[in-house]
Amino acid sequence: MIDRLLLADLRLALAESSAVALLGPRQVGKTTLALTLGQERPSLYLDLESEADRTKLIEPELYLPQHEDKLVILDEIQRAPQLFQSLRGLIDAGRRHGRRHGRFLLLGSASIDLLKQSSESLAGRIRYLELPPIHAGEIGVERLNALWLRGGFPESLLAVTDAASLRWRLDFIRSYLERDIPQLGPRIPAETLRRLWTMLAHQQGGLLNAAALARALAVDGKTIASYLDLLVDLLLVRRLPPWHQNAGKRLVKSPKVYVRDSGLVHALLGVGDSESLLAHPVAGGSWEGLAIESLLACAPDGTESSFYRTSAGAEIDLVLKLPGQRRPWAIEVKRSLAPKLERGFYHACQDIDPAERLVVYAGTEPFPVAKGIQALPLCELCRRLIALREAKAK
Structure with missing residues (x-):
């Protein structure tokens, strides 16, 4: 339990x-x-x-x-x-x-x-x-890799083997497409919706390009918008909005799109074990999605989330505006054990002047990356946010 x-x-x-x-x-x-x-x-x-x-x-x-x-x-x-x-x-x-x-x-x-x-x-x-799937704030570091591969649905995470977990997730996807979504009313071809879901998994964490998706699926842009709205409403997909409070910069206006459960990302792409995952091009985006979902699940109620990106290349993966705090937190997500920050992160921090500058990485110990910038394990930052959440609830 x-x-x-x-x-x-x-x-x-x-x-x-x-x-x-x-x-x-x-x-x-x-x-x-x-x-x-x-x-x-x-x-x-x-x-x-x-x-x-x-x-x-x-x-x-x-x-x-x-x-x-x-x-x-x-x-x-x-x-x-x-x-x-x-x-x-x-x-x-x-x-x-x-x-x-x-x-x-x-x-x-x-x-x-x-x-x-x-x-x-x-x-x-x-x-x-x-209630989101199980996230990094609810399990120990020793089970984090299993969470990343299998996702946070309890039956998938706690399956006896990776193969059994993958079979459960494939059955889950099929059941949603063929039984659950039709019960909600929309008459959407299951195969078309599955293709869209799979395309989003391939582009995990990418900017939404509705026109490209519409061309690939041979439907119009309004249809893509309605399909995506449905997946968002069912809490299966997240649209992360762009930061919009810096009118002096040319900011990206499209949201970033994530399949919310990393295990479903891997099932849609046919990734069944850790070795296949580490060799797959989606590994970085998948880890980023796991980190963002975990941090948002742990953040205090009322936290606003976005990402920051300018046309000049300044970028922050996750910007958190915590309730009661005037300045946001800037969080960069790296899968590497020795994370290095690009110049765009420093430029972005100059633009938004965050209260905290953090790098979430896949290691187990905190360490300073540069002056004023701290690298933290994912579970450690989850614990910090949970502490703030509990303090706000008192």
Whole structure:
């Protein structure tokens, strides 16, 4: 059992809100986390993919008030969006009886429909939390390479062998394309979406060029935009926006795009073991994606993330604007054990004047790279961000 960083946030959210929506891709560990929390208090778990449980909720206004003294966990809530309107009435009735917090925990794959339904019906009554795959802040250094290769989905990371892990990820991708995405409504050819997903994996961490993707897939730019929006909404792809606060420079305006789980990157590209990964051209981009996802998962709530790049070549891989801090953090990601910084990083730091200048690398010990610039192992920087996160929550 790997302790999840989000568990403390989930406890706090339930202590302060009537309903909490825990969103994330399928198989990321939402149900396990919810059931762990359910063991700490009286609770009722209902799986909306189960016909028996759906039958209980045919008349939710009659069934759920019987369990007003419990935390009601509704899994796969996107299967029954009509429940949101009923939950609003139950929450308001409970408030009149003194039951203001910790009523409902909703689990589901993040989708446009889910967010739209819940935000309209439960405005002011619900808080959203995102559960990412397991990241570097949740495991030790000794398992970091396994995390990089296999990704952070629990079944993949904890598989008996690398081959078993790869088979799980290939099945996961196939299931998403053929079953889960069609259930959400969009009629998208599975093979076209798989090709787009694979192309994004090949260009991991590259600037989005929608026109080139559209030409390669023989579709128009609007279609590419809608497909990409879907993958972003499902928390499978991240668009990292460019820094935009320096009007005096010619800044790159396109976002960088990452497949959010490194294990899915490798599965899409057919990379099944560490030796193949180290020899593959995507290795640098894949490591960068793992580092960025881990750091963002550990950062305090309200942190703004971007990258910095000018047409002249000044560049920073990740710029973090932490809540309450005026100056940002500049973070460069290197896979090398002896990282060297390009001139563009120094120029970029002159442009944005960061409070911290850091290099995340694949080693195990911190050391100074240059005056005012520190190299840190990925897990060490994750721990620093977690400490800030915990201090902010107090």
